Amino acid sequence: MARRALIMVEGSMGxxxxxxxxxxHLGLHPITLAADPAQYGYLAGEGIDAIRVDTENLxxxxxxxxxxxxxxxxAxxxxxxxxxxxxxxTVGDxxxxxxxxxxxxxxxxxxxDKFIQRQLLAEAGVPIPAYRLAVDAxxxxxxxxxxxxPVVVKPAVGGQSSTGVRLCREVDEVAEHTAYLLGGKHIWRSSPRILVEEFAEGQFxxxxxxxxxxxAIASAKFGPPPHFVFLEYTHPAPLTDVEYKRISNVSLSCLRAxxxxxxxxxxxxxxxxxxxxVxxxxxRLAGAPESKxxxxxxxVDLVTEHIKLVIGDKCCLQRRHSRTAAVRLLNADRDGNLDRIAGVSRAAAVSGVAEVELYQEPVTPVVRRGDYRDCIGHVIASSPSLAQTEVILQRAVDLIDISITPFAAHGEQKSASAQSRSGSSFAGRGNQAEDQS
Structure with missing residues (x-):
């Protein structure tokens, strides 16, 4: 009998x-179809069948x-x-x-298409920020x-994980970011269309x-503006029953709309x-490490349940326990050469830490872009309570030392050691850097 295969279009380092x-685990043979399979390092590492194909061509x-x-x-x-x-x-097709x-x-x-999405949500009465569509400066x-x-300026299509998204408080900042989006540095996969939105403030x-x-509903924290770079995610979000119900009702309204x-x-x-x-x-499924x-x-293993749905099996989404899990995403605080990452094994040994993972190896250049690509790694912790989980996370993060040497300025090398205490949404992962603790 022929082996049952799961076809995956493109890949994800998360x-x-x-x-x-x-x-x-479900007895399936995974096969990846990708325009450039080499960009997904885990395919070779896991011995996955990977086939080069134009994934934009149905x-x-x-x-x-x-x-x-x-x-x-x-399957x-x-x-x-x-x-x-x-x-x-395309997967749906x-x-x-x-x-x-x-x-x-x-x-x-x-x-x-974020503009069409907002039109449909607005027509359905879903609360969203004021918005406009623009095609030029x-x-x-x-x-x-x-x-x-202030307004938020972003691509109307694309812009995953805050790519190309910026808060603009002044007219000059609007002009500067517009010039960036239209000036050839941002990659457009179609004709440039820019969404301008009211800046909504509140807990994310x-x-x-x-x-x-x-x-599940998570709460999250961002790094400093003007970018929207995630620092931390926590499950479950600390909500009252009334707040949970209101967020749930609005979310289901989005699905219907x-x-x-x-x-x-x-x-x-x-x-x-x-x-x-909204x-x-x-x-789609949220990016890693939220599923973890x-x-x-x-x-609840949403990855496994999603595959079950894809192959026509019965899903089981029943909660098996209730704990607090959180991730701190590590982000460089400067551009430069990543020289050393120390303390990883000590951080991983902290009781309650579920995972410490790094995405870059020394010595590599770090150039902050104000989006998910700024992320160097993450620490995940879990415990019976929010307060205990936060203590565990901070204890582990304090043990990690990320040393970055700023790029040479005016021909002179300047050195500094930066403790990375912040981060962004999950980025692609490389091989784990050597722990020099």
Whole structure:
């Protein structure tokens, strides 16, 4: 009998290895189709079959999957939002072609366009910030004036994990960031379209849904503006029953408005003076390490359950326990050469620490971009209470020393050792750096 295969379109340095492990645990043979398989280091490390194919070409993907069906029985197809969210819509098209369970490609496509997403949410009465669409610098200036400063300026399509997103408090900052987005440094996969939004202030939350159920709600902290770089995620968010219900109701309203409700979705919200306001809906599983936090906090393995859904098996989303799990994301506080990372083994040995992982090795250059790529590593901790988990996290982070030598200025080398105590959303991971403790 032919082996059952799970086809994964593109990869993910965060969730990718988790999908590989879960697929094998379920008796599936994982196969990755990617435009550049070499960029996903875990594929070679795990011995995964990786096939080079143009993942933006649906016909090419259909041909490759048809060829694979000569050797394997394709149990399911899924994928990752790399190089952009539209890949997940292509996954939906592939699933439809081969009559396999999958997301609605039309719903995913309209969700991936942030302007269309906001139009649909607004029409459904979902609370969102004021917004305008611009196509050039003059448009951006007009939109910012209409909404009123401060505003958030971001790409209307793409912009994963805060890429290209900036808070602009002054007219000059609006012009500067617009020039960056339109000046060739930001990669556009279609004609440039810029979203200008009202700056909503409040505590950040992320609702993780599966099907039409809210599975978990996390709270998060950002680094300093003007960028939106995550520092910490905590499950469960410290909410009252009333707050939890309001966030849950708004999140489910998003699913209805956008035609979602198949598989995992994550929804970013802020609790403002008017209550929960939706910032963004992502029609996919949240990036790692959030799935690890959910498993530590509740005993629910969303990666495994997603694969079960993809292959047509029955899912089990029942919580098995209740703990607090949190991640601190480590971020460099300066540009320069990453010389040394010490204390990793000591941090990992702290009681209650579930994982310490680094994404870069010494000696490598570090150039901060104000998004997920700034991240050097993370520390995850879990305990029965929020207070205890926060103490464990801080104790572990205090043991890690990240030494960065700033790039030479005016021909003179300046040295400094920086303790990295902050971070961003999860980035791609490299090999773990040598622990020099």
């Amino acid at each position: 969730n990718g290895p988790l999908y590989v492990q879960a697929a094998r 016909d090419a993907l259909i041909r490759e999957c048809s060829r694979l069906r000569g050797t394997y029985r394709i 399911g197809i899924t994928g990752f939002p790399t190089p952009d969210e539209s890949v997940y819509a 592939l699933c439809g072609y081969f009559d396999l369970p999958g997301p609605s490609p039309a719903s995913v496509k309209q969700c991936c 003059a448009d951006v200036d007009t939109c910012a004036a209409e909404i009123g400063l 939350y992320c609702a993780n849904t599966f099907g039409n159920d809210v599975i 956008l035609g979602l409700g198949w598989g995992p979705t994550n929804i970013d919200l802020l609790w403002t003076k008017h209550g929960p306001v 910032i963004e809906v992502n029609p 936090l959910i498993q530590l906090a509740y005993g």
